[in-house]
Amino acid sequence: METGRFHEKYAEEIAVYGTPYRRIWILAVLAVTFVVVPLVASPYWLVVLTLVGIAAVGATGLNVLVGYAGQISLGHAAFAAVGAYTSGLLVSRADAPFWVAIPTAMVAAGVFSLIFGLASLRVKGLYLAIATLAAQYIVQWILSSWTWITGGFQGIVIFEPIQVGPLDTTTPTGKYLMVFIALALVVMFVENLMRSRSGRAMIAVRDQDIAAAGSAVSPLRYKLLAFFISSAIAGLSGVLYGYNAGLVSTEVFTLALSVQYLAMILVGGLGSIPGSLLGAAFITMLPIWLRDLLPAVGIELSASVEVHLLTMLFGVAILLFLVLEPRGLYGLFRNVKDYFRMWPFSY
Amino acid sequence: MKRRMTKGVSLALGLALFATACGGDDGGGEGREGSSGEDIVIGVAGARVGAIANVGEGVGEAVNDWFEMVNANGGINGRKVKIEEIETKYEVPPALEAFARFQQSGAVMVAVEGTALSDALTPVSEQSKIPIIFPGQGNLDTVDGEAFPYAFPAGPLYAHQATATVQQQVDELGSDISIGCVAWEPPPGREYCEGVKNATESLGAEFAGEVVIPAAAADVDAQVRGAVALDADVVLHAAIFGQAVLLLKGLCDQAPDLPVGAWHWAITQNEINGAGAECMEGKFGASMSTLPSDEPEAVQMLRDYWEESGSDPNPVLEENSLYGNGLYIATVIEEGIRQALEIVGDDGEVTGEVMKQALESIDGYEGYGVTCPITMSEKDHSGNRAVNIYEIRDGSWDRVGDCITGPPVTNEPDVS
Amino acid sequence: MSEFTQLMVSGVFTGMLYALLALGFVVVVKGSGVINFSQGEVVVLGAFVVSWLLTDVGVPFWLGVPATVVVMMVVGAGIERFALRPLQNESMLALVMATIALGSIIRGLVPMIWGDGLRSIPSLIDQRRYEWFGISIPTITFWSAVMVLILLVAFGFFFSRSRLGLAMQAVSDDRVAAQSLGINIRLVNAVSWAMAGGIAALAGYVWGSLLGVDSRLVVLGALIFPVVILGGLESILGAVIGGIVVGLVESFSAGYLNDDLGAGFSTVAPLIMLLLVLFVRPYGLFGRPEIERV
Structure with missing residues (x-):
């Protein structure tokens, strides 16, 4: 009779396959993602899932910062822009191959973000939120006024499609695979990061920085590291965005996007990878569901009322999750799962 | 353990590439495009909320009103036109989703509001061979029909x-x-x-x-x-x-x-x-349009329609002069469809590619008094470069x- | 020279308006320790309420503005009671997130009630600008600056003389110690949010008169941060001086620097200054230098 799952050894804490079933689950998810979905989904759903995937990459990145290191960023859209423009310009002007351009773009986004991190992370408190808000506005200004970088008022940078063997990013299937391959790599990286010394150091700094400093874990260093990794992943989501749309322009990476990333991890679940994915899916698809389902149950709203209602619902959802279930959707899922697993002796 | 996970991932990736190779190209062509005798679907990427809200309102209302009237009068050469408007908040990711939805509904052309969106949709319009039109907005390079074959400014930039x-x-x-x-x-x-x-x-x-x-x-x-x-x-x-x-x-x-x-x-x-x-x-x-207050023929037609059908005139016509730009877009869409039916016959199948050809054959069109003469060709997608002062x-x-x-x-x- | 004087005078006066935005933020930090990312939205709400009262309902100015202040104080207290109090013992992260969520709720709610169009606030004085010694100042800006100065004095008295004000000072110094001395923390929190609401009503009136009322006013929220970082997050005098400095930086960079550095530099100049201040003096000019570095 199972009454719960208890870790008796430290190795169990950091095991990837916490239970024997976990391995089967992971393989099943991978099989569905990479084989079943591309074969059966309609082009429309591939497009929607691709958008979910791009959002999930950004949200997973942000979750490293917020969930594990306990800092807030309101500038992740700006770092995504830095990534997108770096890779786009490297490919279009310097003829760099994409496998050089993409990692360079991620590093560029990370390094750029450190300017703001260095200014604010030395101080205790949530000053990073304010500094990154500044980053958001500064980047938007640079994109629209320094035309020698962006190459014209529209700041348009065309992303040459990636065509490697059967992977062709001009088709919905190709875009979908590109994004989900990237997402799988990001998830694997973050999962492993959290099992490493660095990941645990971040959590220690978040929970009790004085104790962490006492154990020779430098709070500044690990906060900066988390911020760097998080922004680099945001940069990757910008690159993916560019390949998905085929180009980027100055008006894409707005503050609203940064706030949406935050909403995703809050609704999905702070400090959990499945939470980031669930949140990204929820926030991306909620407008679509509302649009399709409300008329089906006889509620006809004008387009603008629907949008405003959504904006409000985002806020309400975040507040409700903060108050009732701070672990988000993933927390809810776990509660339900545990209830049934331990039934009839649930408590 | 890590190695096993890597193995799993690479296995899945291999399978995935295999799947795409076999799955073949199911981009484009999947949706039912306006085949014989069916309604012709036109997508509108709306922007009634956000940075350009009053453009979105004026254009959205005008396009919907216009085709309600066209359909009530028997459609274009007997073919009804279905306008599918999806709100984008003037944000790019929702616009990409909206475009895919239009494609799924078999839309043969998409009207876009806002330069950020027309820029963002230019590559996908080309990939899916569905023309986008965005009169009065967009960037100057798009006048070149050879560089951007599916982007149609169709009006003064x-x-x-x-x-x-x-x-x-x-x-x-x-x-x-x-x-x-x-x-x-x-x-x-x-x-x-x-x-x-x-x-x-x-x-x-x-x-x-x-x-x-x-x-x-x-x-x-x-x-x-x-x-x-x-x-x-x-x-x-x-x-x-x-x-x-x-x-x-x-x-x-x-x-x-x-x-x-x-x-x-x-x-x-x-x-x-x-x-x-x-x-x-x-x-x-x-x-770019004749303002509604000048009562061009198009506005007269709408007023007549409202009177006959006993419905109230749309207040936006009086309150928001950008309704005129909406009529500009609506009449260009109408003329495009008419030219398309010319090409494939009144019961023929209209596709995005036909629409492209149709738009490029518009010649000297004046949109019921709303537009300055519009002429487009395969090379020149500008339409006209004229404005009223x-x-x-x-x-x-x-x-x-x-x-x-x-x-x-x-x-x-x-x-x- | 006259260009210089004009830039300086308009910088100072515009800066006073920034201070008005920042005051509401500072009061909340002082009373409840929360970094409020929704103050911009609360100001927008205030602007819509006052514009609705003055134009649609047709209430006269002397009744409409105070009524808005009262309404917004109730809103502020309501926010504290229903959104923040349930999170009382949660981390600062949760509180900040809650304010971001509140901002989202207000951004959706306002156009649902009042629509997406641009509204206006009837002006009280016909004359639109004062011309003194060749320097021109918009009337509304001038009188708003006077109002800010009066508020500043009033707050000064409130925080140094009244029992409640002293209690708030004590709470902002040390919450736990204050609580153990029998200070009602809930009351202090509620009062500080109510005050922030009231200030937002005034800021909404002033900024709405200047710019017209629509939801795009939320960009004002971003202007608060350079002001408060410079002045110190919890200093009232700092907010006013920070506001003036930001106003000056913006005015001079608009006047002298824009063409060289790229158009529109004036809007980001205060933000760049914000970063510099964070590097050099993170507790602001008037904040308490006890902030811990890590």
């Missing part, structure tokens, strides 16, 4: 509006004038002022300089003083909404006698109500220039 307005001023006041420009910081505004600079140079007038209003500026006092300091004979501006009102108010206070002209998103009732009729008296602006007299818009075209824009792709 920002630089064209600027050169035409300068032309009208030079016609009016002679070439011995200096013209200053106030730009809105985002790309369309900058492109407009570049056009003003171009036109003053080629017409022998003087360009007095440019002042830029930042997109996020809360206060434009400094820009107002900057514009006055240009000491120009005429100031043209490319500001919108609240900032346009502020700018006009400021200029009325500090330089009441300075003639001020606007691009076509700033000749709305917002400016008259916001800055006051007294201030706005004598100000002028460009419009309106001046405010007694609190309402008075037409002082008909379909004026300015000198060519220097950095425009050569499409002749």
Whole structure:
């Protein structure tokens, strides 16, 4: 009779396959993602899932910062822009191959973000939120006024499609695979990061920085590291965005996007990878569901009322999750799962 | 353990690539495109919320009203037109989703509101072979039909509006004038002022300089003083909404006698109500469409339809002059469909590729009195480069220039 | 020279308006320690309420503005009671997130009630600008600056003389110690949010009169941060001086620097200054230098 799952050894804490079933689950998810979905989904759903995937990459990145290191960023859209423009310009002007351009773009986004991190992370408190808000506005200004970088008022940078063997990013299937391959790599990286010394150091700094400093874990260093990794992943989501749309322009990476990333991890679940994915899916698809389902149950709203209602619902959802279930959707899922697993002796 | 996980991932990736290779190309062509006798679906990527809300309202209402009327009168050559409008909030990811949805519903053309969105949808329109039209917006490069085969500005772009307005001023006041420009910081505004600079140079007038209003500026006092300091004979501006009102108010206070002209998103009732009729008296602006207050034939047709069907006239027609630009877009869509049916026959299957061909065969079309003559070809997607100039007299818009075209824009792709 | 004087005077006066925005933020930090990312939205709400009362309902100015202040104080207290109090013992992260969520709720709610159009606030004085010694100042800006100064004095008295004000000072110094001395923390929190609401009503009136009322006013929220970082997050005098400095930086960069550095530099100049201040003096000019570095 199972009454719960208890870790008796430290190795169990950091095991990837916490239970024997976990391995089967992971393989099943991978099989569905990479084989079943591309074969059966309609082009429309591939497009929607691709958008979910791009959002999930950004949200997973942000979750490293917020969930594990306990800092807030309101500038992740700006770092995504830095990534997108770096890779786009490297490919279009310097003829760099994409496998050089993409990692360079991620590093560029990370390094750029450190300017703001260095200014604010030395101080205790949530000053990073304010500094990154500044980053958001500064980047938007640079994109629209320094035309020698962006190459014209529209700041348009065309992303040459990636065509490697059967992977062709001009088709919905190709875009979908590109994004989900990237997402799988990001998830694997973050999962492993959290099992490493660095990941645990971040959590220690978040929970009790004085104790962490006492154990020779430098709070500044690990906060900066988390911020760097998080922004680099945001940069990757910008690159993916560019390949998905085929180009980027100055008006894409707005503050609203940064706030949406935050909403995703809050609704999905702070400090959990499945939470980031669930949140990204929820926030991306909620407008679509509302649009399709409300008329089906006889509620006809004008387009603008629907949008405003959504904006409000985002806020309400975040507040409700903060108050009732701070672990988000993933927390809810776990509660339900545990209830049934331990039934009839649930408590 | 890590190695096993890597193995799992690589296995899955291999399978995935295999799957795509076998799955083949199911991009495009999946949705039921307007096949024989069925409704023809047109997508509208709406923007009724967000940065360009009153454009979204004017255009969205006009397009929907127009095709309600067209369908009630029996459609185009017997074919009904279904307008599918999806709100994008003027944000790009929702626009990409909306475009995919249009494709799934079998849309053969998509009307887009806002330069950010028309830019963003240009590559996917080409990949899916569904033309997008965005009259009055978009970037100058898209006039080149060979570079952007599925993007159709089909109307005067920002630089064209600027050169035409300068032309009208030079016609009016002679070439011995200096013209200053106030730009809105985002790309369309900058492109407009570049056009003003171009036109003053080629017409022998003087360009007095440019002042830029930042997109996020809360206060434009400094820009107002900057514009006055240009000491120009005429100031043209490319500001919108609240900032346009502020700018006009400021200029009325500090330089009441300075003639001020606007691009076509700033000749709305917002400016008259916001800055006051007294201030706005004598100000002028460009419009790609004939304003509804001139009662062009298209507006008459709508009024007749409303009267016959006993429905109330849409108040937006009176309240938002950008409804006129919406009628421009609607009539271009109608003509495109008519040309398409010409190509495939009244019961034939209309596809995105047919629509492209159809749009490129539009010749001298005047949109029931709403548009300046539109002609497009495979090479030239501009449609026209002409605007009407309106001046405010007694609190309402008075037409002082008909379909004026300015000198060519220097950095425009050569499409002749 | 006259260009210089004009830039300086308009910088100072615009800066006072920034201070008005920042005051509401500072009061909340003082009373409840929360970094409020929704103050911009609360100001927008205030602007819509006052514009609705004055134009649609047709209430006269002397009744409409105080009524808005009262309404917004109730809103502020309501926010504290229903959104923040349930999170009382949660981390600062949760509180900040809650304010971001509140901002989202207000951004959706306002156009649902009042629509997406641009509204206006009827002006009280016909004359739109004062011209003194060749320097021109918008009337509304001038009188708003006077109002800010009066508020500043009033707050000065409130925090140094009244029992409640002293209690708030004590709470902002040390919450736990204050609580153990019998100070009602809930009351202090509620009062500080109510005050922030009231200030937002005034800021909404002033900024709405200047710029017209629509939801794009939320960009004002971003202007608060350079002001409070410079002045110190919890200093009232700092907010006013920070506001003036930001106003000056913006005015001079608009006047002298824009063309060289790219158009629109004036809007980001205060933000760049914000970063510099964070590097050099993170507790602001008037904040308490006890902030811990890590």
